[in-house]
Each structure stands twice: as C-alpha cells, then as structure tokens.
Amino acid sequence: MNTNQRELTIDETSIFLSLHRANxxxxxxxxxxxxxxxxxxxxxxxKRFKAHSLEVDKKTMVMILSLADGTVGKCANFxxxxxxxxxxxxxxxxxxxxxxxKIYPWGILSF
Numbered sequence: 397m398n399t400n401q402r403e404l405t406i407d408e409t410s411i412f413l414s415l416h417r418a419n420x421x422x423x424x425x426x427x428x429x430x431x432x433x434x435x436x437x438x439x440x441x442x443k444r445f446k447a448h449s450l451e452v453d454k455k456t457m458v459m460i461l462s463l464a465d466g467t468v469g470k471c472a473n474f475x476x477x478x479x480x481x482x483x484x485x486x487x488x489x490x491x492x493x494x495x496x497x498k499i500y501p502w503g504i505l506s507f
Contacts, residue, residue, distance in 0.1 A: 401503035455492035
C-alpha cells in the first residue's frame, strides 16, 4: 500500500459488504432512495463518469459517495482517479467487483 492509500474503516467495510450482497432490484431502490433523500452527489458522480466516457454500476457510485463522506470535491477526486486508472488499464466499464479488484485492490486513496 502506498502512502496515499488507506484501509477501509469499519463503517466503510460494513457498507462495502452490504453493497456486495445487494441484488439489482435492491440496488436500484437504494440508489433512487439516496437521491430522493437529498443525495444529489450521486447524480454528480454519475455525470462525471459519463464525462470520462466510463460506464459504472450503481454499487460503485454509492461506495464512492460513502468513501467521500458525501463531499462533492472528494467524489470528483475519486472519479478522476478511477478514470486515470481505467485509462492506464484500458478499461471503459467498471463493475463493483472491478472496483475492488482492479481499481483499489490494496486500499483506497486518502483525500
């Protein structure tokens, strides 16, 4: 792990596991629920990924929102970092599994 990376907190690990277990219907309901409760940051994350021409699943976007503590600047930093990693690895579609195994296998960035 490099010095800019950190391990997940206990709360982040709990969210990660919940997302991992969620099926598509549950994930769609969760995603829409977060947005309807004022989680407009998810829409920002989604639009920023589209600007980078990356297709990303809802689980990954919710995890980024959690990791960034809902802070738009941190969300943007995560998206931009992921876009750079994807460009380096020639990836244009990211699943939650890819997020944990190909993007941040050794820890997440600390912003």
